[in-house]
Amino acid sequence: MAELAEQHIIATYDSSWYHKGCDLRREVFMDEQGVSLEDEFDGKDPDATHIVTVQDGEVVGVLRILWLPEHAKIGRFAVKKSLRDQGIGSRLFHTALSFIDRKGQDQVMLEAQIDRIGFYENFGFAAYGEEYLDAGILHRAMKNY
Helix, strand or coil, X not given: CCCCCEEEEEECCCCHHHHHHHXXXXXXXXXXXXXXHHXXXXXXXXXXXXXXXXXXXXXXXXXXXXXXXXCEEEEEEEECHHHCCCCHHHHHHHHHHHHHHHCCCCCXXXXXXXXXXXXXXXXXXXXXXXXXXXXXXXXXXXXXX
């Protein structure tokens, strides 16, 4: 099977790529994980940078970056279920970290679902603080600094 060409696109809030990324977020977080609409779409999207992974015209990965005074915060990170464990998430996360670095920020934090902590540790992130529930899912804060 031929490998599909993959693009990472910075999706502005009013773009069709952003809306396609939201469709994937609904699929992963709301349909698969049972997160509520209010929890998933928390009003922070207009101020965030959104990056989508596109293969053959379809959004297969998505995340957002919030720019806070003390650090960048990566969140809403999802990969299409049928395409997981193929490196899409790793490439998207690497793209996001490179983008953040180019913007002059070297401190990044995120809130990881407990079963994904190992993924982020591979990128040099360390968990801190106690485990907590967010949208009914166990999380732990992580940072690279």
